[in-house]
Amino acid sequence: MVRSMSDFETMDATAQAELIASGKASSRELVDAAIARIDRHNGEINAVIHPMFEQARAQADGKLPDGPFRGVPFLIKDLGIAAKGEPIHGGLKFKPGVVDQADSYLMHKFRAAGFVTCGKTNTPELGILPTTEPQAFGATKNPYNLGHSTGGSSGGSAAAVASGMVAVAHANDGGGSIRIPASACGLVGLKPSRGRVSLGPAYGDVQNGLVIDHCVARSVRDSAGVLDCIHGPMPGDPYTAPPPARPFAKEVGADPGVLKIAVTTKLMDQDGTLIESHDDPVAAVNRARDILAGLGHEIVEADPEPLHDPEYVPRFLTVWAAGVGQTVAYWERLAGRKITENDVEPTTWALHLMAQQVTGPAYLDAWWWLQRNNRKVAEWIKQRGFDLYLTPTLAEAPLTLGSLDVPPGAGIMAMFRCATYTPFTPVYNVTGQPAISLPLYRNADNLPIGIQLAAEYAREDLLIRVASQIENQLGGFDHAATRA
Numbered sequence: 001m002v003r004s005m006s007d008f009e010t011m012d013a014t015a016q017a018e019l020i021a022s023g024k025a026s027s028r029e030l031v032d033a034a035i036a037r038i039d040r041h042n043g044e045i046n047a048v049i050h051p052m053f054e055q056a057r058a059q060a061d062g063k064l065p066d067g068p069f070r071g072v073p074f075l076i077k078d079l080g081i082a083a084k085g086e087p088i089h090g091g092l093k094f095k096p097g098v099v100d101q102a103d104s105y106l107m108h109k110f111r112a113a114g115f116v117t118c119g120k121t122n123t124p125e126l127g128i129l130p131t132t133e134p135q136a137f138g139a140t141k142n143p144y145n146l147g148h149s150t151g152g153s154s155g156g157s158a159a160a161v162a163s164g165m166v167a168v169a170h171a172n173d174g175g176g177s178i179r180i181p182a183s184a185c186g187l188v189g190l191k192p193s194r195g196r197v198s199l200g201p202a203y204g205d206v207q208n209g210l211v212i213d214h215c216v217a218r219s220v221r222d223s224a225g226v227l228d229c230i231h232g233p234m235p236g237d238p239y240t241a242p243p244p245a246r247p248f249a250k251e252v253g254a255d256p257g258v259l260k261i262a263v264t265t266k267l268m269d270q271d272g273t274l275i276e277s278h279d280d281p282v283a284a285v286n287r288a289r290d291i292l293a294g295l296g297h298e299i300v301e302a303d304p305e306p307l308h309d310p311e312y313v314p315r316f317l318t319v320w321a322a323g324v325g326q327t328v329a330y331w332e333r334l335a336g337r338k339i340t341e342n343d344v345e346p347t348t349w350a351l352h353l354m355a356q357q358v359t360g361p362a363y364l365d366a367w368w369w370l371q372r373n374n375r376k377v378a379e380w381i382k383q384r385g386f387d388l389y390l391t392p393t394l395a396e397a398p399l400t401l402g403s404l405d406v407p408p409g410a411g412i413m414a415m416f417r418c419a420t421y422t423p424f425t426p427v428y429n430v431t432g433q434p435a436i437s438l439p440l441y442r443n444a445d446n447l448p449i450g451i452q453l454a455a456e457y458a459r460e461d462l463l464i465r466v467a468s469q470i471e472n473q474l475g476g477f478d479h480a481a482t483r484a
Contacts, residue, residue, distance in 0.1 A: 013069055013167040013226075014222055015167075020070060031056050049137045075120065078123050080211065084107075093135045094335075126328075130418055130422050131403070150162075151185065154173070157215075161216050171215055188477070189216050200237060221468070256466050261298065268312075274303070277395040281396065285392055312427075313416075319363065346409065390451060404418070
């Protein structure tokens with residue numbers, strides 16, 4: 001039997017599942033080892049805010065579903081997923097005290113996959129900011145450098161995986177919230193196509209399809225394997241992505257062929273001019289270019305003009321603010337009372353107030369503009385024959401903790417700072433295209449720097465092929481933050 005905690009912590013979830021299936025370890029051993037690592041490191045990192053240890057031990061000792069991840073320890077984000085009998089806080093400052101009455105479809109699928117849930121992870125308030133520092137639960141610290149952010153909004157999940165608490169954890173993404181923390185914590189973070197994973201039964205879609213669920217993982221094969229477990233339509237879904245030609249796990253190691261890949265590291269500054277990303281993301285993209293070119297792909301420097309329209313950020317902010325306003329109203333119904341300025345953080349309140357000024361026609365007009373812009377981008381890419389688009393995941397290295405703090409009355413300023421920190425991720429939430437962040441670089445402060453690849457709608461298969469091609473070329477991704 002394999003019994004040392006250090007035997008488990010560097011394995012990905014696929015290897016852990018194989019260990020259990022072979023009889024070389026039990027689910028209870030892996031769960032106990034995960035709980036011990038959470039106990040050891042969580043006081044320093046603050047990734048897990050709601051332990052579910054006794055439930056996990058009971059589940060590991062019981063009859064587990066015969067899924068591909070049978071018995072593997074797991075964590076879920078405290079936002080956007082319902083686990084029956086467990087509290088959900090959404091990162092809200094006033095801690096609403098709401099308990100989920102039933103599993104969401106996604107939670108049911110995670111259980112059916114065989115995962116054993118050991119707890120819930122930290123998230124910024126309502127998942128708004130690209131850093132995980134909620135006033136309700138305190139900051140989650142980057143395992144690579146404790147003075148820096150994990151990114152957000154799935155920063156608690158990313159920190160837990162990066163520090164070795166578990167091998168894979170639930171995450172979701174409405175503007176980069178899988179890819180941003182994957183980049184900041186040196187992980188694989190795939191945002192699936194719109195409609196690939198059901199948000200039901202509580203939601204049909206969130207913010208007109210901006211939000212999608214998946215995971216943050218240590219390996220490409222884990223990311224593909226989890227997607228196989230959770231994708232597919234459920235009753236009442238308003239739309240669904242086309243089914244894959246074969247399981248996503250089969251794409252790991254498959255030949256992607258010779259691809260034409262567009263690349264840029266430029267973003268639009270607040271005054272509407274194109275500027276270069278910081279040196280670290282540029283260095284990460286240059287490494288990716290070299291690897292991809294060495295694999296035989298054609299790399300072309302290209303900046304799609306439609307993405308650099310100065311109206312893009314204000315139109316997106318209109319939609320985002322309206323979504324926050326609706327979410328606040330949703331939590332008021334759950335909590336059974338009105339939410340006041342003192343109940344939430346300044347940025348949440350500022351977006352809530354902004355939402356009150358967004359009329360129905362203004363909201364629909366913003367979406368019309370964004371959808372028209374999507375078609376311009378798609379046409380631009382089609383005319384040039386690009387298969388993938390390569391950018392930094394973030395325009396700079398992970399921020400120091402506190403960088404997005406704002407005083408009451410100045411909440412909207414944080415959103416404009418976010419626009420220059422995370423300019424490359426929200427566009428694929430708007431278009432619904434799949435995009436993946438891969439850990440290809442470490443800067444002088446030992447912080448991971450990710451690169452992002454995006455494909456056409458419903459082409460997760462192509463992203464998985466290329467991501468595994470890069471992973472194999474490197475001999476695996478470096479996960480130096482894992483702690484004994």
